[in-house]
Amino acid sequence: MDNAHLAPPVPHERTAESSAALPRARRRRWHLLLAPAFGLCLLAVWTLVARSGMYAAFIVPTPASVAERWWGLASDGSLLRHAAVTLREVLTGLLIGVAVAFWLGYWIAKSRTVAYTLTPYLVALQTVPIVAIAPLLIIWFGSGIASKVIICGLIVFFPMLVNTVIGMRGIPAELHDLLRSLEATPLQTFWHLELPAALPIVLGGLKVSVTLSVVGAVVGEFVSASAGLGYLINFGRGTYDTPLVIAAVFTLTALALALYGLAAGLERLLLGWQRANGTP
Amino acid sequence: MPAQTLSFRRRALLLAALAVALALLLIAAYALTREDEAQGDQTKVTLFMSYVPSVQFAPVYVAAQRGYFADEGIAISFENSFNEADGVERLANNDLQFGIISGEQVVLARAQGRPVVYVFEWFHRFPVGIVSPARLNITRPADLAGRIVGVPGPQGASYIGLRALLNAAGLTEDDLSELRSIGFAAPENVCEGKVEASVVYIVNEPLTIQQQCTEVNVIEVSDYATLVANGLVTNEQTVRDKPDLVRGMVRAVQRGIADVIADPDAAFDIAVTHYVKDLPKDQYETQRQVLLNSVKLWHSDALGQTNPQAWAVTQDILIEAGLLSAPLDDLSACYNMSFLPEQS
Numbered sequence: 001m002d003n004a005h006l007a008p009p010v011p012h013e014r015t016a017e018s019s020a021a022l023p024r025a026r027r028r029r030w031h032l033l034l035a036p037a038f039g040l041c042l043l044a045v046w047t048l049v050a051r052s053g054m055y056a057a058f059i060v061p062t063p064a065s066v067a068e069r070w071w072g073l074a075s076d077g078s079l080l081r082h083a084a085v086t087l088r089e090v091l092t093g094l095l096i097g098v099a100v101a102f103w104l105g106y107w108i109a110k111s112r113t114v115a116y117t118l119t120p121y122l123v124a125l126q127t128v129p130i131v132a133i134a135p136l137l138i139i140w141f142g143s144g145i146a147s148k149v150i151i152c153g154l155i156v157f158f159p160m161l162v163n164t165v166i167g168m169r170g171i172p173a174e175l176h177d178l179l180r181s182l183e184a185t186p187l188q189t190f191w192h193l194e195l196p197a198a199l200p201i202v203l204g205g206l207k208v209s210v211t212l213s214v215v216g217a218v219v220g221e222f223v224s225a226s227a228g229l230g231y232l233i234n235f236g237r238g239t240y241d242t243p244l245v246i247a248a249v250f251t252l253t254a255l256a257l258a259l260y261g262l263a264a265g266l267e268r269l270l271l272g273w274q275r276a277n278g279t280p
Numbered sequence: 281m282p283a284q285t286l287s288f289r290r291r292a293l294l295l296a297a298l299a300v301a302l303a304l305l306l307i308a309a310y311a312l313t314r315e316d317e318a319q320g321d322q323t324k325v326t327l328f329m330s331y332v333p334s335v336q337f338a339p340v341y342v343a344a345q346r347g348y349f350a351d352e353g354i355a356i357s358f359e360n361s362f363n364e365a366d367g368v369e370r371l372a373n374n375d376l377q378f379g380i381i382s383g384e385q386v387v388l389a390r391a392q393g394r395p396v397v398y399v400f401e402w403f404h405r406f407p408v409g410i411v412s413p414a415r416l417n418i419t420r421p422a423d424l425a426g427r428i429v430g431v432p433g434p435q436g437a438s439y440i441g442l443r444a445l446l447n448a449a450g451l452t453e454d455d456l457s458e459l460r461s462i463g464f465a466a467p468e469n470v471c472e473g474k475v476e477a478s479v480v481y482i483v484n485e486p487l488t489i490q491q492q493c494t495e496v497n498v499i500e501v502s503d504y505a506t507l508v509a510n511g512l513v514t515n516e517q518t519v520r521d522k523p524d525l526v527r528g529m530v531r532a533v534q535r536g537i538a539d540v541i542a543d544p545d546a547a548f549d550i551a552v553t554h555y556v557k558d559l560p561k562d563q564y565e566t567q568r569q570v571l572l573n574s575v576k577l578w579h580s581d582a583l584g585q586t587n588p589q590a591w592a593v594t595q596d597i598l599i600e601a602g603l604l605s606a607p608l609d610d611l612s613a614c615y616n617m618s619f620l621p622e623q624s
Contacts, residue, residue: 055472056468056471056472056492056493057492058467058468058488058492059468059471059472069560072560073558078557078558080312081312081313084308084309084312084313085309085312085313087305087309088306088309088310088313091302091305091306091309092306095306135363135366138366138370139366139369139370139373139375142375143326143359143361222362223361223363223366224359224360224361224363224366226333226357226358226359226360227313231332232558234332234362235332235333235558237332237464238331238332238334238362238464239332239334239559239563239567240467240488240492241560241563244558244560262298262302265298266295266298269294269295269298270295
């Protein structure tokens with residue numbers, strides 16, 4: 001479940017003979033410009049389509065009108081208010097979903113009984129489309145924050161669970177034997193072996209969960225909400241305010257990226273020892 | 281890489297700082313979204329409404345702002361959703377006590393054993409119609425024959441309205457070139473020419489199409505059939521256990537509607553200042569017109585009173601459309617007008 005495949009490929013180390021240091025540094029700088037340049041191209045295409053008259057302005061608004069709408073929302077404080085509502089749901093759902101998934105994943109990896117008992121149900125739970133059960137969750141848990149947190153928790157649960165199980169099961173048996181020979185307690189084994197060894201894969205799951213958590217909160221807000229970025233998108237749809245819809249979508253994306261950045265930062269911080277040791 | 285050179289202690293500190301930052305973020309998010317608590321002696325009521333916060337709901341906004349709900353001992357809050365059926369389900373479960381629901385949903389819900397009760401008619405004219413570009417000259421239901429017609433989906437007030445119009449012209453769905461499900465995207469589909477006509481909510485969507493692309497013709501369902509439109513709906517448990525609460529809600533909504541009919545401009549200001557705050561100012565004039573269009577549908581000599589004949593017609597259309605298999609044992613149980621104040 002690790003999404004490392006999304007990261008740009010790392011070029012093989014070149015020898016000093018094959019490439020000079022200066023051109024390499026220049027090439028790196030050039031690579032840094034690729035994503036912004038591609039973004040500008042997309043923006044240009046969008047502007048051309050919007051201005052071509054192929055579509056009415058309320059179907060494809062110009063980037064300028066979206067930016068203007070976004071700025072209006074940001075300057076009157078309403079964007080912050082709605083983003084705070086979504087962030088509240090996202091962080092609460094994420095914390096609960098990730099914690100439960102890690103705990104359950106740990107026990108599924110450790111105990112065959114738990115694995116055989118729970119796995120079929122957990123897989124079945126994952127196959128249920130969250131969009132289909134979201135209205136039911138709103139009916140069962142009300143339209144307040146609880147239902148959104150549950151939807152969010154459910155959506156982040158599975159990637160974290162699977163990665164925890166894979167991470168824990170991937171620890172070599174001889175390392176467990178070593179800890180046993182040293183008469184380590186279960187807590188010591190967890191803290192000094194299992195957690196650090198599984199961490200790279202667990203954090204991969206966290207990065208996937210973080211981005212999904214935003215989707216979860218928005219699904220809940222789509223069904224029923226009086227505030228939040230999902231609500232703002234619904235409001236925009238209801239009033240044919242397409243710039244508002246797009247402005248809210250961009251804000252959601254920025255929120256997801258910021259949370260992903262935090263998770264990536266956490267990974268960097270916790271796995272620094274791996275880099276230092278040259279482990280990929 | 282700075283991380284490579286960090287000592288264990290430094291990394292632990294950074295981790296702690298990250299945890300504190302996350303906690304602060306969460307606290308800030310909760311603090312920014314804290315809601316006002318209701319007064320202790322008031323009954324908290326959440327009023328369910330379909331769609332999104334809109335000037336079309338100005339009567340309840342006015343009633344809230346002018347203290348009509350508070351006068352009845354009610355601390356009101358509003359909840360909007362695109363899914364009216366969810367609202368009906370929650371009303372039936374008594375998770376919610378009140379909602380603004382369309383009449384045909386009440387009939388369908390009661391047919392499925394959901395104990396919902398319509399206690400106040402808000403819209404005295406059915407707010408659904410057919411919009412089409414003026415150049416196509418679709419001015420009567422009979423003109424729909426051979427046309428591609430869009431509808432949000434094969435259910436709900438829009439679909440019932442369409443069936444009523446087809447009935448009025450002696451047409452069936454087979455007489456249309458195509459009945460296309462387009463979701464709530466009539467303006468986009470009409471402006472792009474993907475459908476020749478579309479079922480719409482007449483107070484706002486024809487206006488949007490007119491402003492965005494073309495002059496339109498509108499066929500209003502209420503000119504051809506008397507169907508039960510949106511009203512205040514509660515459930516049997518609330519009617520039985522809290523009749524004073526129902527009476528208070530009815531009175532407050534009725535006062536709100538009367539105020540808006542009397543002074544739409546003041547109502548508009550209240551709505552956009554306090555409840556539809558995300559509406560940009562450049563849409564104010566359009567939305568003011570939406571409110572005026574809505575007011576036309578609320579007028580009645582007996583505000584809130586429903587017409588039993590309209591319930592019978594609604595039930596017949598539902599049966600004919602295949603959405604209801606048989607007439608209800610007691611259609612009159614769908615509504616209860618005993619909570620209306622005496623007409624002076």
